[in-house]
Amino acid sequence: MKRHWLIWALVLAVVLVALIPVGRWEARRHARHEIAGIKRVLAAIGPLDSSSLDAYRKGVGNPGLDCLLYKRGTNPFALEICFDAAGRVVEGYDRRGSGPKIWSLREDPTASTVRIDYAQAEALLARLQQPA
Amino acid sequence: MTVRVAPYLVAACVLAAAAGSSIQRQLFDVGRPARWVLLAALVAYALVVAWPRRHALRFPPRTALALAAFCGLALVSIAWSVHARGTAERAVVQAAVVAALVALVALRADDVGLGLVDGVVAASGIVAAAGFLYWVISPSQAVLHATTEYGSRFQGIEQSPNTAPALYSIALPLAFGRMVSAQGRLRLLLGAVVLALAASLAASGSRGGLLGAYAGVFAVCALAPLTWRRRFAIAAAAAVALTLSAVAFALPKSLPAKPLPTPTHTVTSPVAEAVLPLEQEIGNPWWTRRQGDAHRSLFSTSVRLRALRGSVQLALERPLLGFGFGAEQWAFFNRYYAFNSGNPENGYVGILLQTGIVGLVLFLVAVGACVRAGLTTWFRRARSPVLLAAVGGATGALVLGISESYFHGVGSIEWLPFWITLLVCAGAARVGA
Numbered sequence: 001m002k003r004h005w006l007i008w009a010l011v012l013a014v015v016l017v018a019l020i021p022v023g024r025w026e027a028r029r030h031a032r033h034e035i036a037g038i039k040r041v042l043a044a045i046g047p048l049d050s051s052s053l054d055a056y057r058k059g060v061g062n063p064g065l066d067c068l069l070y071k072r073g074t075n076p077f078a079l080e081i082c083f084d085a086a087g088r089v090v091e092g093y094d095r096r097g098s099g100p101k102i103w104s105l106r107e108d109p110t111a112s113t114v115r116i117d118y119a120q121a122e123a124l125l126a127r128l129q130q131p132a
Numbered sequence: 133m134t135v136r137v138a139p140y141l142v143a144a145c146v147l148a149a150a151a152g153s154s155i156q157r158q159l160f161d162v163g164r165p166a167r168w169v170l171l172a173a174l175v176a177y178a179l180v181v182a183w184p185r186r187h188a189l190r191f192p193p194r195t196a197l198a199l200a201a202f203c204g205l206a207l208v209s210i211a212w213s214v215h216a217r218g219t220a221e222r223a224v225v226q227a228a229v230v231a232a233l234v235a236l237v238a239l240r241a242d243d244v245g246l247g248l249v250d251g252v253v254a255a256s257g258i259v260a261a262a263g264f265l266y267w268v269i270s271p272s273q274a275v276l277h278a279t280t281e282y283g284s285r286f287q288g289i290e291q292s293p294n295t296a297p298a299l300y301s302i303a304l305p306l307a308f309g310r311m312v313s314a315q316g317r318l319r320l321l322l323g324a325v326v327l328a329l330a331a332s333l334a335a336s337g338s339r340g341g342l343l344g345a346y347a348g349v350f351a352v353c354a355l356a357p358l359t360w361r362r363r364f365a366i367a368a369a370a371a372v373a374l375t376l377s378a379v380a381f382a383l384p385k386s387l388p389a390k391p392l393p394t395p396t397h398t399v400t401s402p403v404a405e406a407v408l409p410l411e412q413e414i415g416n417p418w419w420t421r422r423q424g425d426a427h428r429s430l431f432s433t434s435v436r437l438r439a440l441r442g443s444v445q446l447a448l449e450r451p452l453l454g455f456g457f458g459a460e461q462w463a464f465f466n467r468y469y470a471f472n473s474g475n476p477e478n479g480y481v482g483i484l485l486q487t488g489i490v491g492l493v494l495f496l497v498a499v500g501a502c503v504r505a506g507l508t509t510w511f512r513r514a515r516s517p518v519l520l521a522a523v524g525g526a527t528g529a530l531v532l533g534i535s536e537s538y539f540h541g542v543g544s545i546e547w548l549p550f551w552i553t554l555l556v557c558a559g560a561a562r563v564g565a
Contacts, residue, residue: 016207019490026453
């Protein structure tokens with residue numbers, strides 16, 4: 001009887017260890033999906049300093065992200081990217097439809113491989129922060 | 133040694149957790165570190181008591197396997213967690229404490245289960261009494277003042293009106309179950325605890341806590357070895373108490389909301405956070421073009437449902453194994469209009485988010501095995517007062533999980549009582565060594 005349960009415990013341990021590559025694969029797959037969405041938002045925005053740059057956010061959430069927002073038509077917040085201090089684009093927002101489409105790696109910013117010129121982005125933020 | 137120490141140790145653990153979430157600064161500073169020390173003491177105590185009798189420990193093996201599978205998944209999820217350190221801390225404490233409680237209830241000494249349950253009941257009575265005392269001394273601190281969402285709510289010594297009620301929703305059925313089978317002075321004492329917990333719950337306006345507590349009380353009513361007349365009389369009294377609590381919830385009026393300008397996409401400020409905050413985006417009037425209404429009534433659930441829907445969608449982005457056990461606070465972002473929480477406020481969705489479908493299934497199997505063991509034992513007429521109380525407590529805990537995400541929350545006020553009620557249920561099953 002004791003041996004019987006020992007075998008079960010061993011099987012359980014093997015199955016649990018076998019789940020590790022599955023969990024990691026799922027994490028990578030999720031990151032790829034979010035990165036693809038963020039890239040689509042960046043492509044829709046075009047150059048960061050385009051004339052449609054309309055609004056900003058500074059130090060939102062944890063980690064504190066900075067964001068640049070671009071207008072399309074009458075929608076002032078149509079497209080948005082949020083980036084961290086390392087220049088990694090962590091979030092992308094597409095608000096051109098009837099609700100927001102959000103791609104986010106805020107839970108693990110290091111997983112983002114999408115980068116922007118941080119100095120340029122901060123210069124654009126500084127310009128927006130100046131009183132009109 | 134077993135009988136004498138268990139209730140004090142459990143009570144100390146629950147009290148430290150209550151202090152660790154207290155609004156009172158001195159209590160908070162003591163409680164935060166003390167809860168880890170006391171949980172470690174509980175594990176050490178279980179080891180010292182159970183090791184010499186390790187060959188005589190009796191616990192349903194399938195239930196043990198189910199618990200091991202869930203705790204094991206929590207441990208291996210460190211490998212894919214979005215916050216490996218947070219997952220490691222929670223998974224190790226969870227596995228150690230669950231193993232310790234299993235060892236204690238597997239001693240098969242009736243007094244051990246009783247000691248664990250009484251420890252929770254005693255600590256809850258002390259928390260309720262401390263809350264009342266704090267209200268007498270410092271009424272403005274013990275009450276959360278009215279907002280545009282809620283009327284004023286009693287919070288006692290805790291930081292939120294929902295914190296202590298989470299404990300009471302498990303402890304009230306435990307105390308009630310113990311009271312039903314107790315005699316003499318003990319019954320009077322338990323009756324006083326039941327009244328104190330019920331009054332605190334009613335004053336807190338915590339809907340989830342109220343629902344869990346009375347679900348547990350009705351479970352005790354249904355199972356208790358009473359005549360049908362007494363059973364109906366007690367159930368009717370509980371129904372009246374529930375109704376009065378609901379009326380008490382509706383009495384304090386929320387503040388009148390200032391009329392908001394009609395939402396428009398015409399923006400004059402470049403500060404997007406002032407117009408459409410990221411933490412209030414989904415369901416925001418900016419999108420709906422309607423006036424935002426955040427007022428909460430007894431039955432309103434739209435805000436929670438919005439967050440719940442979003443949480444399920446987020447969980448399905450990593451559907452199999454989730455974001456890592458205990459990593460809920462890093463995986464979940466509150467993007468929901470009028471929702472004021474850092475988690476989905478649903479324990480089952482919380483487990484789905486952290487450990488995926490595999491983890492949720494393992495969790496439900498483990499919980500189901502514990503409850504099934506307790507109910508099977510009860511219906512085989514192996515009835516003990518502690519089992520009755522534990523089944524009531526487990527019912528309250530599982531119903532509470534619909535409105536609170538706490539199953540993974542090691543060190544939180546309701547986490548240890550949750551596992552105690554479940555494992556006392558499981559430990560009641562008749563099994564070989």
